[in-house]
Amino acid sequence: MASLPKGFLWGGATADFQFEGGYLEGGKGLSTHDFETDGSHERSRMITLKLKDGSRGEVKTRASLPEGAETELYDDVYYPSHKAVDHYHRYKEDIALMAEAGFSVYRFSICWSRIYPLGIEEEPNEEGLKFYENILSELEKYNIQPLITICHDELPDYLAKTYDGWSSRTVVDCYVKYARTLLERFKGRVKYWLTFNELNILSGYAQIGTHIHDHQTVYNAKHNMFIASALTVKLGHEIDENNMFGTMYAMSQFYPKSSRPEDVEASYQKRRMNLMFVDVMSRGYYPNYADMIFKEKEVTINMLEGDDEILRNGTLDYISFSYYRSMVVGKDTVLNQAMGFSGGEENPYLEKTPWGWSVDPIGLRHTLNEVYDRYQKPIFIVENGMGEIDFLEDDFTINDDYRIKYFVRHFEEMKKAILIDKVPVIGYTMWGPIDLVSLSTGEMKKRYGIIYTDMDDKGNGTLNRYRKKSFYWFKKVTETNGDDLSY
Template sequence: MVGFPKDFLWGGAIAANQAEGGFGLGGKGLSLADVHLYDPTQDIQAASLDSDMTLAQVEQRIKDQNGYYPKRVGIDFYHTYPTDLALLKEMGFKTFRTSIDWSRIFPQGDELEPNEEGLAFYDRLIDSIIANGMEPIITMLHYETPLYLTTKYGGWQNRKLVDFFVKYGKILLERYQGKVNYWIVINQINLVQFESFNSTGICSDQTDHLEQAKFQAIHHQFVASAKVVELAKQIAPTIKVGTMVADCTAYPYSCDPNDVLLALKRNRMQYFYTDVQLRGRYPQYALNYFSDHKITIKKEAGDDELLRRATMQFLALSYYYSQTVSSKQDTMNPMTMTKNPHLKANPWGWAVDPQGFYNSLSQYYDRYQVPLMVAENGFGMYDQVEHGRIHDDYRIDYLREHILQMQQALQDGAEIFAYCAWGPIDIVSCSSAEMEKRYGFIYVVQDNAGNGSKQRIKKDSFWWYQKVIESNGNVL
């Protein structure tokens, strides 16, 4: 089997809103993530109740003095990043992906001037990433839209957010020119129907046609992303700007032609996001879907030409599990799916499917022929500390099998240049706001209620991943 490229970027990824904490410090404003309330009674296999929120819920949570909001606390990476990055350096990380919290730079989102104290924090963080021998991969928007842009403007359905975001993006591109070569504009842009509020900042009662508002918001994100690509080309030719999707493509449950057809149609509406951003136009199947669902995308003059000429330069993917659809019980709603009887799942119902990783990487590369980055891949599980050690063989097994499938995709011609394991240090869960859904090579002593010393402990997987990187994937 072919080996990994000699300059392959092994590393890991986190998000500012799940790790930093530092709530209210350095001039930071409220972001969408800051009103994600932890609910200990939640069904962890169900969609987050915060995926669709009302404006009244948002306003109540802004005032709430009693609830626990874990993303305001994170793992205190805002203060601990020097020692945390040193641990990643010890593992041999070649790259580290994180996000910049928009609400640290523009606390409300619509200010005329950026918050210099927020920028100074990211100056220090990015310099530290580089000093520790890692290539920074930075996401401009990872569910951190300033909350004020929801309460005043109605979120991304409002065209004004395009200009607000592009202004923010221009500041980042100019300030970190020569330091950050890889930018992901928007994290998992296709998860709008799973993470509606996080993705678009639209409250469900701020529109009479929520699905239309969501797709209008996505159009605005497409336009903003294309404008960022054009800015990057003007600022420095070394900058690479990519889009990112979560793999939500599905298998047919059976060879019943109805199952096969549903999977095909579902998958095309997942490829919609990358078809627009990598091929540069709205595909006919998407236009037909919009017509069938009475959705009208409002465009300004020049939008289509902008999307055509300013396509993304790479595709970043997150992959955790595969999905299966049955025509007997599932619909075009991507949140509907059928359990695959051939696969085992983690406690959150995420089916472990390494071969699905090969399938996803291969399908995306075959379709677009652009460089691929694995922006997230990992295994969430409850870890147990036993005599000061964490024996996480299940995580090692998961990652080993997925890396082998990634290697097979390389063997078959896919161009993959980076692998970022998700959550190399335990962080707050995006969907459930749990701390105890752990992905890391490094354990953080902190529970779901935020209690604990926040001490860092190396898991068995720490030493395993260290050897993987040192051997460039030859020792698994």
């Protein structure tokens, strides 16, 4: 097989609240994720609350908040985002490790409340901006391109408490002000931007700042995010014509449960429900079938005068997505459709990770072709990986052949999509190259990295970083631009 295009970008991706720590350092304000507890595969993460009567309470992260309840921190609760894995103090060491592994791109998110602690300030927090300028300087030292996520599943808690998060157009204005600050301050230093992360599956207080979790609330919050993204894309192109914008979507694949026409139709409709978000932001308008979805869910979109034009003038330059697994959908599959994505049944033909996620490399090739056929725009794979339990040996080595095998199979299918199917792919960033806190469970033992972080599920450990076997293998991959996948 031929070689990947010269300049193909290899790297990794992180999220601030899972990686940085330093949750109140450098002038940072409270973020919606700062109130999330730890959890596990068996135990849900919770948001801690002060109830209307002053008593203590908690709800699951995607549940509605009780009337009159507000987020509250408690001294006897472990909140993983507060320390995370301490990248805030270790960014130089971490970026040096990325460079050693051969990264040519690093995707990271800016913490909104580190730049605007409440979200409503007239002037940004200079200490927060300086932190990210320091990160950019380290990346430049090693010739690593930044890929910045402006908003990764969070917002300043004040905007959630005061304005009900993305339900409010005030938050749209606050976001655009925040984005302008980044675009102007980092002009010429950043080419690739993501306005949001996994927008199609966001819901709940921690992610979109809304107190109510229902179809009407979630879909209208997403509409406001469409507007914020479009305004930012237009603004970003005006500030620097070299800026390129995407939004990241969760693109796990859906297959029909059987060849029965009813199952095929059910999986098709499920896929369209997921792709609707990409349709709006890539094409600049709601597709005709959106009316069917909104009618079924009794949703009315609060479209304001001028919204149509904003959407048309702020379409994305490229499509980016996460790909972790595939599922099957049939006529009788029960779906949680408030998020527009979640749900499906496991495919009995696929192996699974310890957390029950199916492993489907061929599905990545299928998804790349599906997305390019539909949108005819370049694609950036910005999350992919395998959550596993790793063991640090007495000699500080980690033998993770299972992770190498996972990457090999996915890279082989990615190369087929690029070299045989001719899908234009900008690059690939694995999820969590340095072990970080899991979003879904709040655990540390669910590890994705090629670099081990010495920390347990309760934040105990040295936080030292150790290269796994997969680190040395990935270094060989980057040195050969994907030609040598042997192990």
